Amino acid sequence: MAMSRDEVFEKVQGVLVDALGVDDDEVTAEATLMGDLGAESIDFLDIVFRLEKAFGMKVPREELFPAESLMNDPELVSNGRLTDKGLAELKDKVPHTDLTEFEKDPDINKLPDLFTVTAIVNYVETRVNAA
Amino acid sequence: MRWIWIDKFVEFESGRRAVAVKNVTLAEEHLHDHFPGYPVMPECLMIEAMAQTAGILVGEARNFKEKVILAKIGKAAFFDHVVPGDSIKLEAQIETISPEAAGISGKITRSGQLIAEIELMFSHIDQNLAGKKFPEENFVFTGMFTSLLRDVVLDRRPADSPPMESGG
């Protein structure tokens, strides 16, 4: 069932407001989940559960929030930066996220900044319209 | 003061839904502090009663293999207060369950009147909380809790059948 990007954004906004207890106007497109909206581990799970319910589809947590497993793999991270292999892995897992800025300095501390509201909207839009 | 906030299960549908009862009585010491002169059941303990009802439901759904810990109270709303002599019913329903966590919705009623609506998230801490130290054995589900289940007729699935899962 196709949905317009606006429709997807509105629903994602609703999910984030419920899961994170923030206000509507805090959930802007560029807002980062961890930095701006205060999300952490348990919230990621809550977001996944609610997205599944809102959009009627399974959302493997790995697909939406892959960084956690990446960060602990020594082949993919070296000296606090993603290796080429790590970057390739990341690109593979998050086709819905723009990595051009991140690639210039793949510092793993900056990984959380990739988790923006836009990234979620991109992911959901792709999944919903692929069906 | 024992840390057990439900008295018995009256309904138990494994993996789906459970209903427990808690009687509120002047015999409970803490009521005399909350408040001196007019005892009411603290709202936080009503949340705990729901957490215990739901926690046992979630734990049983995974055969008590994991330590199920309250990680987040999504929402708790109270519509009236509860006093000694009251008996409250706690109804919990599994909304989602995965290897790492579970989401529960619940409501508390007193003689059919809605007292509270509560949404909780539990974490299965063996799968989470990397780096935090805690003992290996399952300290969450002790004899105290499993004996609450003895009186309820459980439609137990065989031990090796997969638990309900979604996501992750």
Add this chain to the structure above:
Amino acid sequence: MRFILIDKIVSLEEGKKLTAVKSVSLAEEYLGDHFPTFPVLPGVLLLEGLIESASWLVRKTEDFAHSMILLEQARNVKYRSFLPPGSQIEYTVEAKAIDESVSRFSGFGVAGDEKIVEARFGLRHFNLSERNPALTAVDAQVVEELKGRYGLLSQQR
């Protein structure tokens, strides 16, 4: 076993903010059940610490106008880490609004440099006599007792 989940009010800015501390001790009975072999302060009692802190801020700000102050709603209460016996937690609550019969807060608790709990919640304030005029004397009694408790919590020790 007393149901008082803060030990001392450290600072209070009427209408705005309150900080309080609680020390956790194995002497607290419920720790024997929560959990055997791994005692930690139950999550709902961490929330109660925030609720009590906020309640005292309301009581002092409205000059004990109401006997009953109860949790009306809580949202997004998150538990970040465990609080074992021997530790001390400092609660900070900030009022978003304190009105006549309701108030809204955000709060958190920290032990050392570790965040233990955070929450957004709202309280409701009322007198029993509002529903039942015969309880005016009970309201007065509750307020007297709580004024005494406030004295205890804000003592310079």
